[in-house]
Amino acid sequence: MITNLNLLRNHGRRLWAFRMERRGFNFFQQQRLHHPVSTPAPTPTVERRKNDPKCRFMQYRRSNETFKRLAMVSDDGSKMVELSSLTCASPNMQDFIQQRYAMDNLLDSVQYMKVEDVEAVDFQLLPPIECPSKIIAVDCNYVDNCDEQHISIPREPTFHVKFSNAITGALDAIKAPSSMKRIDYGCHLAVIMGKKCREVTPKEALNHVFGFMVAQDIVAKERNVVLGGHSMDTFFPVGPIILHRCHMPDVNNLWIRTLVNGDIRQSGNTRDMIFKVDFLIHRLSHYLTLYPGDVILTGTPAGAGAYQRPTRFLKPGDLIESEIQNLGKMCNKVINPYA
Incomplete structure (x- = not known):
């Protein structure tokens, strides 16, 4: 198992905070562009905080559990919100895609969900999709x-x-x-x-x-x-x-x-x-x-x-x-x- 990986750098620029510890990960964070480009976001209906989880989906399994869960992760990789226990979202990505959730509504709902620190959650990361038909x-x-x-x-x-x-x-x-x-x-x-x-x-x-x-x-x-x-x-x-x-x-x-x-x-x-x-x-x-x-x-x-x-x-x-x-x-x- 890979543990305690340091920051990777390229010509002095920060690339990826790729760090895995026993109690969590922070390598989901979004890469900073060499020449920053503004990222268009869905028109918000509520004010969204910088570190709120976005539509960056992961599948995972909590320690000592046998079933998988679905979550969204923030841009900086520090925050996550579980969807599969708080919404009608399927814990299986394949099924979740077919549910056709409106992403604007999902983003607006984050303010009412429990937001967790990624490093405070003991979990195993799973492939984000596991059984595509093709x-x-x-x-x-x-x-x-x-x-x-x-x-x-x-x-x-x-x-x-x-x-x-x-x-x-x-x-x-x-x-x-x-x-x-x-x-x-x-x-x-x-x-x-x-x-x-x-x-x-x-x-x-x-x-x-x-x-x-x-x-x-x-x-x-x-x-x-x-x-x-x-x-x-x-x-x-x-x-x-x-x-x-x-x-x-x-x-x-x-x-x-x-x-x-x-x-x-x-x-x-x-x-x-x-x-x-x-x-x-x-x-x-x-x-x-x-x-x-x-x-x-x-x-x-x-x-x-x-x-x-x-x-x-x-x-x-x-x-x-x-x-x-x-x-x-x-x-x-x-x-x-x-x-």
């Missing part, structure tokens, strides 16, 4: 990712799939036997659908989105691994929260990065996507019906281990950190489950 990832969707592979920029997106058995949490271990020598990584902006979606236009597409989260697409590139190795157990860390789209200032301008053992391996920005989020939803909705809770991975920037010289694949003992502006950070250790 997980679809786009290939080669960043210009620099195409360049490092020495391939042309695609004219049409191509996709691969993952399965929900691969999902694991933002602090959970990635289980990789030492016999696997070609385990790669790729940090993605993940889109969570909020409505049933079929044959939508790009203009309509984002209206069908519930929110966004960080995802890491781990893949075993061994020749003898079935299904390309994308869907092995624990090969899909997600979290730590889902940010509702009402709090997302610009999904096409978010920095994204991966660190392995403290070294930056990937550093990009979603503005460099070849096919933007709205187009990907539009194109997929013409192939198949998208349902609430479905997850779309929007591509990964350059820096995957397979394309570095020499190659730099993951191995047991490595610590992989995945972060996206506004969405939080994950920290997963690669282990050999048979050691």
Whole structure:
């Protein structure tokens, strides 16, 4: 288990207060922009305090409990309010999305709910979504990712799939036997659908989105691994929260990065996507019906281990950190489950 992680800094700027202790976490807080951009918030009907929980949803389990709960977390990660015991909200994110709560009303209701200090709550963080009906990832969707592979920029997106058995949490271990020598990584902006979606236009597409989260697409590139190795157990860390789209200032301008053992391996920005989020939803909705809770991975920037010289694949003992502006950070250790 990872404990007492210090602040991560980049050129003297504060990045993420990623700190896990036995009695809580504060790594949900929103990333400060290098060039601050005002974040449009829903029109308030009551005065909201700075540290009130926002529509940043997490699933968790309190100590000595077997059932999960749903909560909202404040921007700075210090406050949380449980929804599943105070409202009619389902404790299961998949079901909560289908309940179609009005976020304005939910935000207004926070003033009447019990607000807790995150560090005062003893809990286990769970993946924010656990059993989507579909997980679809786009290939080669960043210009620099195409360049490092020495391939042309695609004219049409191509996709691969993952399965929900691969999902694991933002602090959970990635289980990789030492016999696997070609385990790669790729940090993605993940889109969570909020409505049933079929044959939508790009203009309509984002209206069908519930929110966004960080995802890491781990893949075993061994020749003898079935299904390309994308869907092995624990090969899909997600979290730590889902940010509702009402709090997302610009999904096409978010920095994204991966660190392995403290070294930056990937550093990009979603503005460099070849096919933007709205187009990907539009194109997929013409192939198949998208349902609430479905997850779309929007591509990964350059820096995957397979394309570095020499190659730099993951191995047991490595610590992989995945972060996206506004969405939080994950920290997963690669282990050999048979050691």
